[in-house]
Structure formats: C-alpha cells, structure tokens
Amino acid sequence: MASHSFALYLPHTTPTSAADNGKHRSMTTQMNQQHTAQDGARTMTPTATYRSSSPTLDDGRAELGEKGKLDTAKSFDVYGDEEKADIKYRTMQWWKAAALMLAETVSLGILSIPSVFASLGMVAGIFLVIGLGTIATITGYAIGSFKLRYPHVHNMADAGEILAGPVGREVLGAAQVIFMVFLCASHVLTGTIAFDTITSGASCSVVWAVLSAVICFVMTLPRTLNGIAYLSVASFISIISAIMITMIGVGVIGKQGSIAVTSNLPFSKGFLAVTDIIFAYAGHVAFFTFIAEMKEPRDFPKTLYTLQICDTTLYLIVGVVVYAYTGSAAVSPALGNTGTTLRKIAYGIALPTIMIAGVINGHVCAKLVFVRIFRRGGKHSRHMTSHTVTGWAVWSGICCVIWLLAFLIAEVIPFFNDLLGVISSLFASWFTYGISGLFWLHLHPASQRWTSPWMRLKTVFWFGIIMMGAFIMIAGLYASVVSIVDGYKDGTFPAPFSCVNRALT
Numbered sequence: 001m002a003s004h005s006f007a008l009y010l011p012h013t014t015p016t017s018a019a020d021n022g023k024h025r026s027m028t029t030q031m032n033q034q035h036t037a038q039d040g041a042r043t044m045t046p047t048a049t050y051r052s053s054s055p056t057l058d059d060g061r062a063e064l065g066e067k068g069k070l071d072t073a074k075s076f077d078v079y080g081d082e083e084k085a086d087i088k089y090r091t092m093q094w095w096k097a098a099a100l101m102l103a104e105t106v107s108l109g110i111l112s113i114p115s116v117f118a119s120l121g122m123v124a125g126i127f128l129v130i131g132l133g134t135i136a137t138i139t140g141y142a143i144g145s146f147k148l149r150y151p152h153v154h155n156m157a158d159a160g161e162i163l164a165g166p167v168g169r170e171v172l173g174a175a176q177v178i179f180m181v182f183l184c185a186s187h188v189l190t191g192t193i194a195f196d197t198i199t200s201g202a203s204c205s206v207v208w209a210v211l212s213a214v215i216c217f218v219m220t221l222p223r224t225l226n227g228i229a230y231l232s233v234a235s236f237i238s239i240i241s242a243i244m245i246t247m248i249g250v251g252v253i254g255k256q257g258s259i260a261v262t263s264n265l266p267f268s269k270g271f272l273a274v275t276d277i278i279f280a281y282a283g284h285v286a287f288f289t290f291i292a293e294m295k296e297p298r299d300f301p302k303t304l305y306t307l308q309i310c311d312t313t314l315y316l317i318v319g320v321v322v323y324a325y326t327g328s329a330a331v332s333p334a335l336g337n338t339g340t341t342l343r344k345i346a347y348g349i350a351l352p353t354i355m356i357a358g359v360i361n362g363h364v365c366a367k368l369v370f371v372r373i374f375r376r377g378g379k380h381s382r383h384m385t386s387h388t389v390t391g392w393a394v395w396s397g398i399c400c401v402i403w404l405l406a407f408l409i410a411e412v413i414p415f416f417n418d419l420l421g422v423i424s425s426l427f428a429s430w431f432t433y434g435i436s437g438l439f440w441l442h443l444h445p446a447s448q449r450w451t452s453p454w455m456r457l458k459t460v461f462w463f464g465i466i467m468m469g470a471f472i473m474i475a476g477l478y479a480s481v482v483s484i485v486d487g488y489k490d491g492t493f494p495a496p497f498s499c500v501n502r503a504l505t
Contacts, residue, residue, distance in 0.1 A: 109280030187358025201501030249338030257327025425476025434469015
C-alpha cells in the first residue's frame, strides 16, 4: 500500500503559457481518446489542469494542489457531465458510501462468524478475523488507488480491460456478474430461512423465496446508489439490533457447549471455515461502483477505514461473545443460537438487513450490465442519465432477470451453501485479495519496483498477495467439493423447489 494519500498518476508536463496551455490540453485530449488494448496503460487517462510545479512522489505520482484537482467528474468519469442530467449518479457523501459498504459486507458475513470460532477454536478465529481484515484493508486501498488512476473504471470488467485487454474485460466482467448473482441468491435463501423461522413454517418455503426475491427486486429499482443509501443505514441498525438480541439471548441461556482454544480438524473442514471469514470480507467486488458514485472519490480512504474498523470489530465481538456461551453448539446463521422466541424476534429485526444488503448487491450487478449496454467507446447514451422509457425498461428488465436467476439458484441447487463456498473460493479470493496485487503491479512498472528497500519490500508483499489469492482459490475449491461429496453421502441436501421448512430449530 502506498505510503501517501490518494494521488493520481499523471504525466509530469508543465505548460508554460496560455497558448501552450490550450495547445497542451487539446493534444492531451486527443491522445487520451486513443485506446491501447495491448497494455491498457493509457486508457482514457484524465486531462488535468494543475500547477506548474507539481511535486513528484517517490513512486512516480504527481500530487495535485487545490487548484489542480482533476476534472474527472466532467470529462472522463463513467457518467460524463451531469450538470444537465436528469439522473445524477455522483452524489454520495463518503459516509453514505460507508453505510452502503457496511450493509453489503456485514449483513450476512457476521452471521457465520460464531460457527467459524466453533470450528477453528478461539485463538485461530481471532487471529484470522484480524489478519484477513487487515489485509482486506490494504487491498481495498489498492482498489481505490487504481480507480483514481483510471476514473473511467466502473467495475471489474473495466479494470480487466486495462490489465489484459478485451479478454480481461470479458473474464472479470463475467466473474463479477456470476459472483454477485450468487450473492443475491444467498439473500433469497436467508430471507426464506427468516420467514420460515418467524412463522414456524406456516407456508411452503418456496412462497417465502418468491416473496424475498420480489421484495428485493422492487427495492433495487432506484437507479442511483444514493437513492438506497439511507436504506443501508436502516440495514446496519437492523443487523446490530438483531445481533445484540442474540448475544443477550445466549447470555441468558448460559453455557451450551465446551470452548476450545484450538482445534484439530481435517484440512478440508478447517479451510471451509476459513472461507466463511473470507466471505465476510467479500465486499471489495463492488468498490469500483461505490467510488464511481461518490461525490468526491478522494474521500474513499475514510469510507474504507470506517468499513474495515467497524466490520472487524463487530466480527470479533460477536464471534467471541456468542462462541463463549454456545461453544461447540454454535450454529450458522448466528441468530439461531437463542431460544425459540428470541430467535423469531431476532430474525424479524434482521429482515431489513437481509433484504437491503441483497438489494445493494443486486444494484451493483445490474449497474454493471446497464453501463455496459449504454456506454460505447468511452461515451454514454442519454438513456443512462435521462428518464427515458428505454432507459427505465432496460434497467427494470436487468433487475428482474437478476432476481429471477437468484431465486432459481436458491431453489434449484440442493447444496447451495457449499456451492456458495465454491463461488467464494473462485471469485472472492481474487476480488478481495489476489487481484489487488495485479492492480499494484500495473501501477508500478518493473523499473520502479526494486529502486529502494521500501519498494522491494512492497513488491514482495504484493506478489505474496497474488499467491495468497491463488492458494485460497485452490484450497477453498478442494474444501467445498469435499463438503458437497459428503453431503450427498449423508443425504442432507433438500430437493429442488421443496416446501420443507427451512427454519432453524
């Protein structure tokens, strides 16, 4: 991670006169419109108006003064000039973005933490939550730096195009869509469990799955993240309240099982628990889209640090407290660790966060497809920023398809939880960890990486992050596949579209 505040990577050119300055901007604009698919290094590089004596940082970046802020919001940002737009996207304050990220990341991630502690033991659980959370903070900062260097990047597909041309765009774009659709499906399934728990299985679980998907679809329809930012505040309050009720409930019940400082598990079962922690930090996949709609993208570090401090702290508190009382009897989702009445109350209070967090994932996924349809050659269609019938029809259609697929996945695949482990291992391992190493290496050419002891240390670190992502992917896939095979042997998977009560008892 760079040791300086966010600054954009710019060619160090100094205009010397008004005429030269105008000529300079004209030539830079023409050059920036040329797209080099081979290396992506100059893809839509932002034009800058900056002071003639911009200090150069030790890693090759030009730091801008107050008068030298880039005009990315008008010329090179994905949404273009919004002054006359009907729909303005870049309106989020940093704290709203933090609320969105908290709602997206914490809502389901926190529910599996006590069972992780039960599987791995108290010491390993605490160590992994802190360690993986710290690394996730560093990799999140790298994503923010990459976004500021390339303001037109709106999603992983755009980043993939810079890294590897059209192939990288298609691979990372498809990976992000697949991962986020499965995340949406996890919210449909969790919503089904919540409704079954609250109603004691009063209706067929398929009905609850349909209801969950429909609610999420309707709430995804606002076109801007700012439009659902206030919902994320309600989502955060919802999950905190539900977790507080759960911790109070397990405290009232008292000790339920033995507590282990360490554990002795087969590798597959142990690493499957580790993937739950990785899933709890899997919000990085949406960071580019969040930054793209921030009013001031340079405030992203404040957003990131707020997210990481809050989620890591919450994971530790919930994991330690719930596991201390439930011990080996801890279940996932964590809200099921209390008595019947408190369990129903906790799930009732948690319903908003289950739905809203799913909405955020669905919105980001839909926005990727929407921008892909209406942005061509660096120019966006009027349908992106205007209330046109075509724009709203396409947006609504994309949202409908996403939630229809989420419903089908949640219902059709009998080993959905284990399949989510497969998807997390394939994609979260890279989106949260490995790919940030590639971003850093792209921003720092080989000629810069070994110029000083500090740069050599950072280079080794980021190569390690890439290898870490690869290891998580391979080990996580192995653990998930073993779990799926064991599930078939035990006959524990429900039939597709089954009305069986999914409530935790």
